[in-house]
Amino acid sequence: MTNQSKKITLIGPFGVGKTSLFKRFVDNTFSEDYKSTLGVQIQKKVITMNDGSQLSLILWDTEGTIKVSEGRSSYLLGTHCFVYVFDLSRIETYENINTQIKYLKEKFPNTPVKILGNKLDAVNIKNVEVTLKDLQVEYDFLASAKTGDKVDELFLEIAVDLVN
Amino acid sequence: MNDNMANQKRFLNKIQLITVDSLGEIKTSDANLFPNWKEGANIFNAHPFFEILKSLEEVVTPLEKEFSFSCVHLSEERNKEFICDVNITFELSETHIIIFDYSRAYLELNKISQERNDSIIKSQELEFSNRLLVEKEKFKNNFIANINHELSAPLTSIKGFVDLLEKTDLDYEQQELAKIIKSEASHLQIIFSDMLDISRIESGEFKLNKEIFNLFDLIQSIEESYKIILKEDIVDFKVTIDKKINPIVFADKTRVYQIITNLLNNAIKYTDEGIIELSIFKVLGKNRKQEFEIIIKDTGIGIPKEDQEKIFNPFIQLDDIKSGTGLGLYVARNLVHLMGGTINVNSEEGQGALFNIHIALQNAPKGNEGAAEKEYVLPNDKKYRILIVENRQNTQYLIMKQLLRHKCFFVDVVSNAEDAIRNIENRNYNLAIIDIKLDDISGLSLTKKIRNDYGDAAIKDMPIVGISGISQSNILNVALSAGMDSFIAKPFTEEILLNKITRLLSLRKK
Structure with missing residues (x-):
């Protein structure tokens, strides 16, 4: 029995793998082909919590924009948790991430933001960690939609946080 | 009239109007786009997008009750996907939803x-x-x-x-x-x-460090080292230097040394008997540069034609038994290229190899030739007799002091060309130091006389070092043209003097 629903909005630059994360979590599928997202696609995934209750996660997979402010602002309305996704193999997607996160937190002070670096499978993590440290990028997860690494963990952590 | 109606119908087919109550039940719907989203159905079951209604209820105010969502992907289960704009307006007990289908444009x-x-x-x-x-x-x-x-x-x-x-x-x-x-x-x-x-x-971080040095001295030190290295082998080592070379050059001494020794080491590695020859010739001389041909030839195992390009690649050794990393030729070729030169190999299997380097080195800027003289090895096999032909007493004294301090030289001093000729005819000298500007005839004329007027090789081939305070830019060439073997500009240091002398004595010994 579904008790409540929560909106999770995936945002971030284009090509970082938001749709791939979305599909990996919802359908457990992955495709190497990049197909850019226009607008927003929305899906629901119902998960069962430890107490037996059910939670509907309404996932909004938005089109990529370099700056959050350039995106369609209506997509952000009513969000319970943002997931800001960047691509570990493209520095341009995270070199200004702190400015984007700051903007988001100013606009939505009560909405949590999870920061996730995707495409962990495509990089040497030791090299990238140095760059992330140099740029003072603080992240919550380094994941791979391709391998599924840390994808479920991300959404389950969000679910637990939102319920609590 | 019919056309207008058709257009209107086509337009209406792209729009769906829905009204829902506060629980999400559809009260009215024209079902133009999504036929199943009709009266009695629940909007929350139609598509997860509509869950937004619950969230928006929390933020709606009398002033802000209309919301627009553009470019939303909507579809009925297993049916065609539409990309639509959706307008939502909250009223007191109802919510109006207008869906515009812009799929084609999007x-x-x-x-x-x-x-x-x-x-x-x-x-x-x-x-x-x-x-x-x-x-x-x-x-x-x-x-x-x-x-x-x-x-x-x-x-x-x-x-x-x-x-x-x-x-x-x-x-x-x-x-x-x-x-x-x-x-x-x-x-x-x-x-x-x-x-x-x-x-x-x-x-790309490699940089050449140019300095003024004496190419003859460099070759001589290589010769001495390799004679020691090869002394217990049954391989001979022969060095040939073109005397037309102006030895004072402005180049990277360490790297020139490295190029030659890397090739010699390679020759030694593949030569069990016979001879290794190092030759250096002047191919072309311009005002500022001299082009040299350096040849390293051996009588070793040779290199098959098909392997001749491979040997310049890193970590390639034609014979695995031989020790080494296989980096030497690779380094040598890169250094030659960095200096703007070329390196080639001619060889046949079993017939030895000939490495040929063409390289242009800059001449030392005028007046700086002496800066090359830094190292010298004093002769220790015997004492050498030197004649100083110098009209200035202070200079006579200085040179005498500089030479006699080392106990390997006998020194005679004269002040003019006439006395010099007399001494040379009466006594064998190993070397003469002649000032270019003498009182009677010039040191240049004296040198020409020594070279041309005597049949005795001990006199006519005697090494001569010219000295002068003349700041003429081509004085070195003038001195060498007159027959002098070397030239030192005043003032000079003891090191410079000893370097010139020991080098000439050593060449003479050969």
Whole structure:
């Protein structure tokens, strides 16, 4: 029995793998082909919590924009948790991430933001960690939609946080 | 009229109007786009997008009760997907939803954005990969440089202490063991040095450090070293130097040395008997540069035609039995290229090999030729008799003092050309130092007389060093044209003087 629903909005630059994360979590599928997202696609995934209750996660997979402010602002309305996704193999997607996160937190002070670096499978993590440290990028997860690494963990952590 | 109605119908087919109550039940719907979203159905079951109604209820106010969502992907289960704009208006007990189907327009737009994104993503990924490669290369180079630095101190100690050990009272077996340790330590040092050079060359960080030096001295020191190295082998070593060469050059001495010795080491590695020859010729002389041909020829195992290009690649050795890293020729070729030269090999299997280098080195800037004189080895086999022809007493005294201090020279001093001729005719001199500006005839004329008027080789071939305070720019060439073997500009240091003298004496010995 579904008790409540929560909106999770995936945002971030284009090509970082938001749709791939979305599909990996919802359908457990992955495709190497990049197909850019226009607008927003929305899906629901119902998960069962430890107490037996059910939670509907309404996932909004938005089109990529370099700056959050350039995106369609209506997509952000009513969000319970943002997931800001960047691509570990493209520095341009995270070199200004702190400015984007700051903007988001100013606009939505009560909405949590999870920061996730995707495409962990495509990089040497030791090299990238140095760059992330140099740029003072603080992240919550380094994941791979391709391998599924840390994808479920991300959404389950969000679910637990939102319920609590 | 019919057309208008058709257009209106087509337009209405692109829009769906829905009214829902506060629980999400559809009260009215024209079902133009999504037939199943009709009266009695629940909007929350129609599509997860409509869950937004619950969230928006929390933020709706009398002033802000209309919300627009553009470009939303909507579909009924297993049916065609529409890309729509959705307007939502909250009223007191009802919510009005208008869905506009703009699928065709949006899909066109998507094609453009797909192409743009593809191109940007590929270029950014490439840039990132390049950046990582550069960082990786930098790390590797620093690592090799640090390792090389750390190893150089212990290696120098090993070699130094083995040198000392060799001078103690060792039996034959101990001497042989000490020799092996020394040789292996030298080998290790060369490997690390080659690795460091390669990493710098490949990363583009390698820089040539030019200095003024004497090419003859360099070749002579190579000759002496390799004669020692080869003294126990049954391989002869022969050096030929073109006397037309102006030996004072402005180039990277260490790297010129490295090029030649890397090729000699290679020749030694593959030559078990016969001869290794090092020759250096002047091919072309311009005002500022001289082009040299350096030939290293051996009678070793030779290189098959098909392998001749491969030997300049790193880590290639034609004979695995031979020791070494296979880096020497690779380093040599890169250094020659860095100096703007060429290197080629001619060889046939079993017929030895001939390495041929063409390289242009800059002449030393005028007036700086003396700066090359830094090292000299005093003769210790016998005493040499030197004649000083100098009209100034202070200079006579200075040169005498500089020479007599070393106890390997007898020195006679005269003040003019007439006395000089008399002395030369009466006594064999190993070398003469002649001032260009004398009182009676010039030192240049005196030199021409010595070279041309005597049949006795001991006189006419006597090495002559010219000295002068004349600041004429081509004075060196003038002196050499007159028949002098070398020239020193005043003022000069003891080192410069001894260097010139010892070099000429040593060439004469050959």
